[in-house]
Amino acid sequence: xxxxxxxxxxxxMRRFRxxxxxxxxxxxxxxxxxxxxxxxxxxxxxxxxxxxGYDPNTFAVGASFLFALACLGLATLSMRxxxxxxxxxxxAAHNETLIDRNWELKEAEERARSLFEQQxxxxxxxxxxxxxxxxxxxxxxxxxxxxxxxxxxxFDFDVLxxxxxxxESNGTRIHDQRITTPHGAxxxxxxxxxxxxxxxxxxxxxxxxxxxxxxxxxxxxLSDARDQADAANRAKSRFLAxxxxxxxxxxxxxxxxxxxxxxxxxxPEQTTxxxxxxxxxxxLMALIEELLDYSKIEAGKLDLDQRPFALSTMIEEIxxxxxxxxxxxxxxxxxxxxxxxxxxxxxxxxxLRQVLLNLAGNAIKFTATGGVALIVEPGIWPNxxxxxxxxxxxxxxxxxxxxxxxxxxxxxxRVARTYGGTGLGLAISERxxxxxxxxxxxxxxxxxxxxxxxxxxLAPSQSGAGQTAFPSPDLTGKSILLIADGIEASLxxxxxxxxxxxxxxxxxxxxAEALLPERSWHAVLVDRAIGAAIADHLGEVAxxxxxxxxxxxxxxxxxxxxxxxxxxxxxxxxxxxxLAARLALTPEVASPELAPEPPAASPAGVVTAKGLSILxxxxxxxxxxLMRSLLTKLGHRVVIAVHGEAALESWLAASSAxxxxxxxxxxxxxxxxxxxxxxxxxxxHEAAKGGHHTPILALTANTLVxxxxxxxxxxxxxxxxxxxxxxxLDEALAGLAAARHLAV
Ligand code: ADP
Numbered sequence: 001x002x003x004x005x006x007x008x009x010x011x012x013m014r015r016f017r018x019x020x021x022x023x024x025x026x027x028x029x030x031x032x033x034x035x036x037x038x039x040x041x042x043x044x045x046x047x048x049x050x051x052x053g054y055d056p057n058t059f060a061v062g063a064s065f066l067f068a069l070a071c072l073g074l075a076t077l078s079m080r081x082x083x084x085x086x087x088x089x090x091x092a093a094h095n096e097t098l099i100d101r102n103w104e105l106k107e108a109e110e111r112a113r114s115l116f117e118q119q120x121x122x123x124x125x126x127x128x129x130x131x132x133x134x135x136x137x138x139x140x141x142x143x144x145x146x147x148x149x150x151x152x153x154x155f156d157f158d159v160l161x162x163x164x165x166x167x168e169s170n171g172t173r174i175h176d177q178r179i180t181t182p183h184g185a186x187x188x189x190x191x192x193x194x195x196x197x198x199x200x201x202x203x204x205x206x207x208x209x210x211x212x213x214x215x216x217x218x219x220x221x222l223s224d225a226r227d228q229a230d231a232a233n234r235a236k237s238r239f240l241a242x243x244x245x246x247x248x249x250x251x252x253x254x255x256x257x258x259x260x261x262x263x264x265x266x267x268p269e270q271t272t273x274x275x276x277x278x279x280x281x282x283x284l285m286a287l288i289e290e291l292l293d294y295s296k297i298e299a300g301k302l303d304l305d306q307r308p309f310a311l312s313t314m315i316e317e318i319x320x321x322x323x324x325x326x327x328x329x330x331x332x333x334x335x336x337x338x339x340x341x342x343x344x345x346x347x348x349x350x351x352l353r354q355v356l357l358n359l360a361g362n363a364i365k366f367t368a369t370g371g372v373a374l375i376v377e378p379g380i381w382p383n384x385x386x387x388x389x390x391x392x393x394x395x396x397x398x399x400x401x402x403x404x405x406x407x408x409x410x411x412x413x414r415v416a417r418t419y420g421g422t423g424l425g426l427a428i429s430e431r432x433x434x435x436x437x438x439x440x441x442x443x444x445x446x447x448x449x450x451x452x453x454x455x456x457x458l459a460p461s462q463s464g465a466g467q468t469a470f471p472s473p474d475l476t477g478k479s480i481l482l483i484a485d486g487i488e489a490s491l492x493x494x495x496x497x498x499x500x501x502x503x504x505x506x507x508x509x510x511x512a513e514a515l516l517p518e519r520s521w522h523a524v525l526v527d528r529a530i531g532a533a534i535a536d537h538l539g540e541v542a543x544x545x546x547x548x549x550x551x552x553x554x555x556x557x558x559x560x561x562x563x564x565x566x567x568x569x570x571x572x573x574x575x576x577x578x579l580a581a582r583l584a585l586t587p588e589v590a591s592p593e594l595a596p597e598p599p600a601a602s603p604a605g606v607v608t609a610k611g612l613s614i615l616x617x618x619x620x621x622x623x624x625x626l627m628r629s630l631l632t633k634l635g636h637r638v639v640i641a642v643h644g645e646a647a648l649e650s651w652l653a654a655s656s657a658x659x660x661x662x663x664x665x666x667x668x669x670x671x672x673x674x675x676x677x678x679x680x681x682x683x684x685h686e687a688a689k690g691g692h693h694t695p696i697l698a699l700t701a702n703t704l705v706x707x708x709x710x711x712x713x714x715x716x717x718x719x720x721x722x723x724x725x726x727x728x729l730d731e732a733l734a735g736l737a738a739a740r741h742l743a744v
Contacts, residue, residue: 122188122209125195128202130154139209144182160185176212187216233298240295244288251288255281290424293354294407297431302351304435308461309349311385312337312576315374318356319573322372326364327554332371333364334488334573339472339498340378341385342460347436352387352456355429359389359452362426365419367393370449371487379455384438387454392487395446405430405440429454470577473584475501479519480583483512483538484527484552488572492525495576499583504626509534514629516545523548523583525570528562536563550582611636612662612733615654617647617678618699619670627665627699630729644673648681651694655685663736664696665720668707675699676714683715695736 017024047054116123117137125134135143135150143150143157163176172193178185189212194203258278266274296302319335326333356374363372370392379386396404400411407427426440433440438456478501482493485507493503501522506512509530516524516538524546526535535551542549543565551566552574562569570578614636618624624640631638639661641647647666654660664682668675679696686693698711698719711719720732 120211122207122211124207125197126205126207128204130205133204142181142183142186157181176216185213186211187213234300237295237298241292241301244292244295247288248285248292251281251285255285287422290422290428294424294428297428297435302432302435304351305348306346307349308344308346308463310344311341311376312343314349314353315356315376316573316575318353318360319374321357322360322364323554323573325361326372329364329368331364331367331369332486332488332572333360333373334371334491335374335376336491336494337376337576338378341376344461344463345385345458346461347456347458351432351436355432355454356387356389358425358429359454363389363391363393363450363452365421367391367449373487373491375491379457381457383457383459384455385458387456388451389454390449390451390487392449395448395450396442396444397446401442401444470580471584472499473580475499475522475583478502478522479504481506481512481515481521481524481542481546483507483509483525483530483535485530488574489527492574492579495579496583499580502621506626509538510633511626511630512538513541514633515626516541518625518629519545521546523550525550525552526566527552527572529554532562536565539563539565548583612736613637613639613654613659615639615641615647615650615661615664617641617644617664617670617675618667619643620667623667634730634733636733643670644675644678648673648678651682652685655689655692660692661694663733664694665699666696666716667699668711669700676710679711679714679716697732 047059120138121136122139122142123134123136124132124139127133131152131154132150133152135147137147140147140150143155145155157177157179159177159179161178163178165173165175167173170193172191174189174191176187176189178187188209190207190209192205192207195206196203255278258274258281261274262271262278315335315337319333323333360372360374372392373388373390375388375390377386377388378384396411403409404411404423405426408423409427410421410423430440433454433456436456438454441453441455442450443453444450475496480496480501480503482489482496482503482505484492484505489505489507493505496503504515506515507530512526521542524538524542526538526542526549528535528551539549539551540563548568549566551562551569552572553562553569554572568582570582611634614631616624616627616631616638618627618640619642624642628638628640639650641650644666647664651661651664664679666675666679670678673681675698679698682694682696695717696715698716700707700711700719700721708719718732720728
């Protein structure tokens with residue numbers, strides 16, 4: 001405190017000296033004078049006094065002491081002076097650098113300011129009461145007023161149009177405004193946020209605006225142009241729709257008249273010409289229909305119906321409609337509607353039929369061998385139904401898979417030339433499906449075939465709830481032998497399995513004949529496609545073993561006669577209801593002997609002198625049956641084991657009895673102990689005993705390389721791929737016999 005006070009007094013005195021140098025000089029002179037005068041006077045009067053005892057010696061000592069003191073004082077003063085001079089020089093240098101810095105700062109500020117002003121952005125700061133505290137040149141120029149006139153006022157531009165405003169995460173508000181200025185209306189994009197310039201002051205609103213008039217106007221012009229183009233496009237589509245509609249009427253007349261002309265007596269030449277007129281007319285009509293449809297959809301004139309319809313009826317109608325076209329190319333066509341689906345759904349049946357007809361029509365068009373299947377299943381979402389159109393045709397290359405859904409696009413120019421078409425079908429189909437709220441997806445492997453999947457939401461119809469189209473027969477525990485090949489056969493088998501039946505599907509007539517005596521069959525279904533003579537023969541053989549013998553006919557061969565040994569026939573493509581009705585019937589002709597018979601004498605030549613003793617490990621009853629009859633037919637002795645554990649036991653028993661098996665056929669997937677594990681155990685036993693090595697062949701439906709490795713690793717000698725037929729089995733056994741022969 002005391003220090004403080006003295007310091008303050010000192011500062012004040014110094015200030016006083018600076019302010020009043022004359023008064024300070026007078027005071028200082030007066031003080032020096034009075035001190036000198038006082039000293040001299042005291043000294044003189046002291047030395048003159050009577051009783052002073054003046055001693056010249058002492059006087060001389062005193063005088064020299066004082067002189068020394070004065071000299072000391074002078075020396076100290078001179079040192080101080082030098083020190084002060086040094087400080088002065090230092091301060092002068094420092095001062096110079098400060099002046100330089102000051103210049104630099106001024107220049108930098110100038111530069112920053114000019115840069116800031118050159119941006120052309122408007123910058124204005126307002127205090128919490130909305131009064132302008134700063135406005136840059138651009139703002140002043142746009143406002144047409146000087147800065148002094150603006151600062152301190154609540155000036156703002158008049159707003160003509162206010163755009164949407166958005167807020168950034170840091171609180172900055174962004175919005176567009178159209179404002180009036182002395183230079184006309186301008187669009188300004190503002191960014192506004194609060195800034196605190198001085199710690200003690202309330203925050204100020206900083207607005208930075210950029211003139212975006214040109215950009216905004218260009219955008220508006222573009223959007224107007226697009227609207228106009230859209231309108232023009234719609235008008236064009238409407239025109240196209242009208243024109244195609246108008247063209248259809250005279251074209252109809254031409255086609256009709258062509259037909260009538262063909263009914264009259266014509267020379268062969270005339271017939272050719274008239275036919276050409278008619279077919280060209282029909283081709284043109286088809287094209288116009290598509291164009292009309294397309295333009296209708298484009299013009300937004302696609303109104304969808306919402307009416308209940310029966311799913312399976314529609315699908316069966318489609319397959320029946322396309323069947324002649326497929327059969328003309330010797331292709332199969334078949335349909336399957338999943339039982340879990342509602343019988344009736346609500347939607348636009350006509351448009352859905354159009355899409356499916358187009359997809360299935362394409363499937364037939366682009367397939368040379370095999371067939372086309374239409375499969376209807378529940379989709380991935382509730383109430384969604386998935387319509388799969390699968391073919392075994394040429395397939396579609398990956399790069400063409402999105403392109404073909406665009407108008408007038410075809411997968412391949414060369415292909416298009418061979419097959420014809422306009423490339424509109426898929427474009428129309430996709431638009432219809434999208435309009436229904438669904439989607440079309442495509443999976444394809446070039447050379448192998450394609451699958452189009454149409455998934456659309458279709459609600460079940462209320463009126464149809466709880467009904468069933470036809471009573472499905474109860475086939476639980478009943479065996480059915482289906483002798484057929486191809487897409488439809490597997491779909492029929494799937495349906496029969498759904499009804500509870502045990503299905504044995506064979507494609508080979510000889511195998512079927514061997515299987516027939518094995519049990520009493522509830523029904524035997526024979527497809528004529530395997531050959532009319534074989535089919536009739538099978539019907540004859542089946543007489544003894546099956547209650548119902550049905551023959552499947554293609555519609556092209558429906559007028560053919562079939563052997564009287566059949567109890568009925570079904571037309572392909574099959575209707576589920578007809579199949580159900582047929583199978584639910586009580587047998588018309590009860591067969592006299594239904595008990596299984598010992599197998600008929602095997603054809604000569606097939607039976608080897610000594611058949612092999614073979615252990616078959618197979619859990620599927622029907623497959624086991626098939627193996628047994630095939631092998632017995634070939635003259636071998638067969639023992640069946642129904643799981644791995646049983647196979648192992650049987651093998652052990654036979655080995656210890658001294659009659660080991662010549663061969664084991666081992667199914668891979670079995671309950672309890674699978675084929676791989678059972679094989680490993682057999683090999684372990686053999687290794688322990690060091691004796692006979694039994695050949696083991698795997699029976700598998702899997703053709704994966706990893707599975708093959710697993711088989712070999714477990715010690716198997718090979719494998720047979722299911723479904724098995726006589727040739728495959730014969731070949732494998734011949735190979736084995738040769739090996740055995742060599743070993744002997
Ligand atoms: P179009 O059949 O009249 O040419 P689409 O739009 O129906 O027109 O089909 C477009 C193209 O898609 C076809 O030209 C063909 O190249 C390809 N395509 C369609 N479906 C199939 C299919 N199932 N298999 C192979 N290619 C197909």
